[in-house]
Amino acid sequence: MQGKIKLLSDDCIQKIAAGEVIERPSNVVKELLENSADAGSSTISLEIKGAGKELIRIADNGCGILKEEVPLALQKHSTSKIQSLEDLQTLTTFGFRGEALPCIASISKMELITRSKEENSGSQTTLIGGKIVAQKECGRSEGTTIEVKELFFNTPARLKFLKSDSTEKNRMLRTFEESALSHPEIAYELKNENSSKELPSRKDLKDRILDLWGEHLKIEDLIPLNLTHPFIQIKGWISNPQSHKPSKSYQIFYINKRPIISRALNHALYEAYRDCLPQGRHPVGIISITMDPSQVDFNVHPTKREVRFRNESQIYDLLIKEIRLKRSLISTPPSLFKKELELNDLQSSFQTNQNHFEKFETLSGNHPNLKESIGSLEKYNFSRSASEAAKSTLLIKQPAKVLAQFHSLYILAEQNHHLIIIDQHAAAERILYEKFKQCLSKGLPVPTQALLLPLLWNVSLPQAELVRGALVSLRKLGFFIEEFGEKTFRIQEAPAMIPESELQKSLDEILSSLEKELEPSYPVEEKIMHAACRSAIKANEALSHPELSKLLEELELCSNPHTCPHGRPITLTISKQELDKKFGRI
């Protein structure tokens, strides 16, 4: 809680003062929104005019500032949020440097109207370039209004460095979104020129996400995170593996409600989606981590957006584990093309929901995995339509029928009035990867084949060290490798899924992947599987009709038939309707 505003000691100032710099209007918005949240407000309204250069006005119903303390609040290094450096260990507020208000005031014309809970009337203070030019008593309900007019009026150089009005506006709106998602319980109002948006107070972050981004994100595309660990708690929402986005707009990380930038957390998010994210696509992740303030340092950068963790690798590992776990609970029902999942298509295919359930009950008996994943959809309170959609997909899916092979590279198939083009190598990689993965996750041995002649594998000295370190993992995946001298290994048995003719290539791939420096926590088995899969059916390989059909059958059984383990798409689908349109038939 905030106490009275006090000037920090010189020693403390030296250690924490980072010389707050307001470079653009969004910095003002961020500081003022944070102050309002720190003041315990339950409603905050933000108004922007002229891309923030004309006016930024923030009004809240927080604790307000005592009349006699207003000049102090406007003085550098005066804060009510900490008294000494030690207080940073227990910090629960956004602010702590006592720099933002004086800094903003010094480069604008500011009006500060505030009334503290303890007083019957408020005060209005007018500043120009940081100097108080007028002060009077005024009426106001509890809370604070700050108007920042003519930002940078006395620093024309900074005005010049601003980007276009629309870019600056977008940055302010992003800052507003970050704040609103950090505090679903606060009601917000946003006025931007002629448009306005109201966000009611919400108990659940999910509702705030939908208030803000409901046009682009569907609840059935989101998966909740919820991990409580002795020293951190991870909450938030991520996208299911198929609902990736073309940009990173739907990613925000919070530590103790503060939006932050962290390469490690960002890496963890992508790592957790590594096997299912097509190139150039991005997962959704609104991830809020709560931890003891003594375990994280926000006093790294003037904007407080960069953080230093005491134990970064542990947080990294926990985040990956939690995302992977929650992802696996919502495995997607097999279907070669995602369009089939859309409810509109489904609704036209079936007359009544009752029918779905009856048919599903009969069919799902043969598909225990599907039934399980649908069960978990419902467990997570997904809308009934999402789980019904998943159930119905099974009903309308007919087996894909092979039509032809094109350039020994692509399979042409048809399924449910769609033409599907399949990258045969990507498909084979996915199938191989999932076979390995299934054995590992169930603790089953990978089926192996004894080689006709043992293969001798010669490597360099440093490579031999790497192979030696991975022998146990290799054995788990069906590579029975023994040392045969300092730089030679003998292979007598290998995974049955890898043709003997491809074994050497597969080992080469494994070696180069072992040489790549990934995050230390990245499991060796995962590296090996990814590399081994490259030896799946290669492009430029002519396959017989039965071979092509088998490949499709196996692909349909994969939990993710959409991307290869390295993220490339596997299928491209064109509906009959699209073709009809192209040929001017409709």
Ligand SMILES: Nc1ncnc2c1ncn2[C@@H]1O[C@H](COP(=O)(O)OP(=O)(O)OP(=O)(O)O)[C@@H](O)[C@H]1O
């Ligand atoms: N909206 C507000 N409601 C109530 N008090 C406020 C508000 N805005 C500022 N204050 C008071 O003014 C003080 C100075 O605010 P300022 O933003 O300059 O510093 P800070 O928030 O303490 O630290 P920082 O510079 O890190 O943001 C705050 O410590 C707080 O006591």
Ligand SMILES: [Mg+2]
């Ligand atoms: Mg502040």
